[in-house]
Amino acid sequence: MGQATEESEQLQEIGHDEYDPVGTLALIGLYFLILVFLWLFVYFVEFLGNDPTVIGTMLIGGIA
């Protein structure tokens, strides 16, 4: 128990907004950017870029 008491003496209280986990923010930000990039890649390059693709009959009916 003595050890615990020693540690608790070293505790430092910080305010809510003083907590500043920059590393976590950077990591999550990186994940976020990867996610956005992969979405754009999968949708615009892999999905729309791979002709031929199914198009709507409604739209063609409208044009023709």
Add this chain to the structure above:
Amino acid sequence: MNIHSYEKLWLIAALLLIVGFIATITYGSVGLGIAMIDDSEDTVNPGSLDEDFGEPRVEHVGENEYEAYVIAQTFTYRPDPIEVPADSEVTFYVTSRDVIHSFSVVGTNVNTMVIPGEVSSMTVEFDDPGEYGIVCNEYCGDFHHTMEGQLHVVPEDEFDMTELSVEADDEVELGDEATFNVSVENGMLDDLETTASFEIGDETVEEEITVAGESTEETTFTVDSSDLGEGDHDWTITVDDYEESGTLTVVDELEEENDGGNNDE
């Protein structure tokens, strides 16, 4: 409630991400016309596809617009290969004669289930020539893994829907005329202007023919067998890239039991 500034940042970013997902899909469907395959087609009776659905075929229905009627059955697709021109819009109507199959043009999003009684329809834009494989990705039986078809997108100027058939005499008596009935079918909507050329022995006859859209034009070549003389004579009839050939035998006297016979390959 006290929310940390990083948490607020994350909440806003996550919301923007969802808005972005919805916006890209909306752009794809409204702006580009990308569609999903639905069940809007009428149902057919899989037992009488010949009447309800007709022969598996490709039809020319408008300028650069085609319709392909495809029947999937264990373990094949018909027609095979499906041939369409590049720079066209093709609407596929696919149905099954027996069990559930799928119609998947490999490497593209042209991919649908094929259900007996239901007609899956999808309109596809083909810009460039190419060859695609079609596979079944619904387990349909012992030889599911061998079920495949071919989709050939051929260059526009090489595409036609011409069919040539020739009915010709096999054998004629010396002195009689041999007739060659040529019929040229044009499946396109536009008229086809072409030349039918007939070669027999050293003789070549050419005839200009015009086949109206979606119709068949017939012409007849005749040759006097006394000009040819007795014996076998090879003949060839050519219309565009299509060729029919055979052999005409000129005999002194036809045998009674032989009624001439027709060569209509």
